Amino acid sequence: MLMNKRDVLKLAAEFYDDNQLAELEHAIDYATAKHKGQKRKSGEPYITHPLSVAANLIDWDMDIDSVLAGVLHDTVEDTEATLEEIENLFGRDVAFLVDGVTKVSQARAGMKDLGDYLPQTTDNLSKLLIAVGQDVRVIIIKLADRLHNLQTLRHMPQAKQTKIARESLDVFAPMADRLGMGRVRMQIEEIAYSYLDPKEFKHLEALMKKRLGKSTRKLGIVRIEVERELSKQNMKFEINGRVKSIYSLHKKLLKVDGNVDDIYDLMALRVIVSSKEDCYRVLGILHGMYQPMIARIKDYIAIPKPNGYQSLHTTVITPSKQIVEFQIRTQTMHDYAERGLAASFHYHAQKSSKSYSRSKGAAKLPAEMQWITQMQEVAERLRDGEEISRDQLNIDLFGNRIFVYSPKGDIYNLPEGALPLDFAYLVHSDIGRHAYSFRVNGNIHAFDKPLQNGDVVEVITRKLSSPKSNWQDLVTTSHARAKLRMQLRKLGVIEAVSGAAAIIREKANRKKS
Ligand code: MN
Numbered sequence: 001m002l003m004n005k006r007d008v009l010k011l012a013a014e015f016y017d018d019n020q021l022a023e024l025e026h027a028i029d030y031a032t033a034k035h036k037g038q039k040r041k042s043g044e045p046y047i048t049h050p051l052s053v054a055a056n057l058i059d060w061d062m063d064i065d066s067v068l069a070g071v072l073h074d075t076v077e078d079t080e081a082t083l084e085e086i087e088n089l090f091g092r093d094v095a096f097l098v099d100g101v102t103k104v105s106q107a108r109a110g111m112k113d114l115g116d117y118l119p120q121t122t123d124n125l126s127k128l129l130i131a132v133g134q135d136v137r138v139i140i141i142k143l144a145d146r147l148h149n150l151q152t153l154r155h156m157p158q159a160k161q162t163k164i165a166r167e168s169l170d171v172f173a174p175m176a177d178r179l180g181m182g183r184v185r186m187q188i189e190e191i192a193y194s195y196l197d198p199k200e201f202k203h204l205e206a207l208m209k210k211r212l213g214k215s216t217r218k219l220g221i222v223r224i225e226v227e228r229e230l231s232k233q234n235m236k237f238e239i240n241g242r243v244k245s246i247y248s249l250h251k252k253l254l255k256v257d258g259n260v261d262d263i264y265d266l267m268a269l270r271v272i273v274s275s276k277e278d279c280y281r282v283l284g285i286l287h288g289m290y291q292p293m294i295a296r297i298k299d300y301i302a303i304p305k306p307n308g309y310q311s312l313h314t315t316v317i318t319p320s321k322q323i324v325e326f327q328i329r330t331q332t333m334h335d336y337a338e339r340g341l342a343a344s345f346h347y348h349a350q351k352s353s354k355s356y357s358r359s360k361g362a363a364k365l366p367a368e369m370q371w372i373t374q375m376q377e378v379a380e381r382l383r384d385g386e387e388i389s390r391d392q393l394n395i396d397l398f399g400n401r402i403f404v405y406s407p408k409g410d411i412y413n414l415p416e417g418a419l420p421l422d423f424a425y426l427v428h429s430d431i432g433r434h435a436y437s438f439r440v441n442g443n444i445h446a447f448d449k450p451l452q453n454g455d456v457v458e459v460i461t462r463k464l465s466s467p468k469s470n471w472q473d474l475v476t477t478s479h480a481r482a483k484l485r486m487q488l489r490k491l492g493v494i495e496a497v498s499g500a501a502a503i504i505r506e507k508a509n510r511k512k513s
Helices: 005-013 020-033 048-059 062-072 083-090 092-110 120-134 137-151 157-178 182-196 198-231 246-255 277-291 331-347 349-354 366-382 388-399 420-427 428-431 467-472 478-490 499-512
Strands: 237-243 267-273 312-317 324-329 401-405 411-415 437-439 443-445 457-461
Touching: 005 048, 005 467, 020 048, 020 083, 020 157, 048 062, 048 137, 062 083, 062 092, 062 137, 083 092, 083 457, 092 137, 120 349, 120 388, 120 420, 137 157, 137 182, 157 182, 182 198, 182 246, 182 331, 198 237, 198 277, 198 349, 237 246, 237 401, 267 277, 277 324, 324 331, 349 443, 420 437, 420 443, 420 457, 467 478
Parallel strands: 267 324
Antiparallel strands: 237 267, 312 324, 401 411, 437 443, 437 457
């Protein structure tokens, strides 16, 4: 749909106060004037693009500064507007966000081909990280921008389509996933995949249609049965069907050697209730009605997915041999599953969104978002002139992540394959330094044995214990490696950094103290 000023203001009227709306109108007029005469590849006036980006951000419940930055996001790069002017007109925060988005675009523009996962050069990647590290809203604005570019991708030449689709699938979809923004992730994946492999996409679409046609009626019967039983038990609930996306079907098929009969969740029923307790009650009721497939019961409420996703999943077999997956969650969990971190900006008001920015530290970030802190640390080290290998970045930013717990129940987020020392250094560099042995789930645990999702990890420390040089092979995160190397250097176990890097570091350290 083509967006104009009136559409955006109308959409915004529901969420922002009069002052904020006046500011929004001002930004729209300013951007319209600046982009005057420019056209999109589709032939439409350019302003339709930033307006659509802003509309996405409003839809995602972002704070007003992000929406303003969405309206202005291409002005500095593509028009004669300057950052200074934007700062004068719309304030420092908005200018800061626009600058971040511009930097990310420049970083991207410098990228040649994307490798399997990451931008090729650490230089561009570092720009990206630095921008993100300062404020995660920059990436959310970038996602809104990318989504609209995908939605209008048909106007691009084919080579460009493929490139943008590839990059969206490799970089932007995982980003959205990491932010818990499930709906955006799915939208990005669906469009990108349809351009990357149009033939297979159409094939799967047809396959899905055929399958669904068969099972929709049977599923309807199950749904009515469940509704009846839940009402009888006086539950307050909402139930609806959800259909698997084409891209996730494609990914699942790769796992089950292409046999669509092995996929049970082409269609699932989603039950939304009002409390966590009710989620478990519904699970109990369902298991009383149908036979559950034991291996497929997942409690993502007790142990959320690393991106914060929560729900109970179960797959049951009905007496007529119909296999049905259920997802059970509260409304809050549902909102989070759809909108992720973005959802927390608007409701927690402008003030708290500042706590996501670097200067205030990330103490208030939910545990599942600790990777942002880690990303910020990487950005800081890049700024200090430190060399960081692609491998380290790959593990830290794009690998799968696990949750582990301290004996007190604090949650920590680590990359898959993390070792006990990674955990120790994440808790505190002194805990890492004096680590003597580990207990995991009550049992002694070797230094070289990876941690698993849900592990309770206890670090046993000894005052006199100190880091050994072979520990360098016993850490996997760049965070732990950096802390360990610093300690080993202090102890004289390894040599100090040489040359220019050392001087830059010195300077940086002096500035800090
Ligand atoms: Mn743009």
